[in-house]
Amino acid sequence: MKVRKLSEEKNILYVQTSGVDTPERTYAPFILATTAVAMGLDATIYFVIKGVSVVKRGEAEKIKLGDFPSLKEIMDQAVKAGVKLEVCEQSCMLLGLGRGDFVEDAKVVGAATLNDRLLDADAVMCF
């Protein structure tokens, strides 16, 4: 049986594995995803491994590089545009971070959902 896609739009999945210890790697997925939505595509960012630190409450406010706005502003802009944020909460346990306490726009999902998103995506990019 062919599995139906959830959305008829083309969609891009950005997988964020880098954390706030490499702030230069945290901006691009938000900027690309916001641009994708502007192009009429669906865009989701999945935060896994150290990437979960990016969506821990209070962390994005601390990151501001060069002449860019703070990461929090870039994140809020992405959410407002319709970019979906999904988090692997189990990564917190891997890293010894407390569970939960994510920005309110981030939805906790797990392994089955990431596999599903990967199969459904028209393109995947990992940071």
Next chain:
Amino acid sequence: MQTEFRPNRILDALGLYCPEPVFRTRVELDRMAVGEVLEVFADDPAAEEDIKSLVRRTGNDVLRLKKDGSVLQFLIRKVR
């Protein structure tokens, strides 16, 4: 009018974290006959999307998903 479905099997996955609720749901579905209904209780927030994904990918049906606080209650029909 909502139809009432009586579960043939009940899986208690409360207190278990990803990916255990998904694994155990799969094991239960494998033990069931086509047409039977499985009720799953889980409180891992990841289980909501994960169990939906599992059920969709395996070609089965989520008949109902209810949330009571942090507790998710799925009714799943084995279709194949």
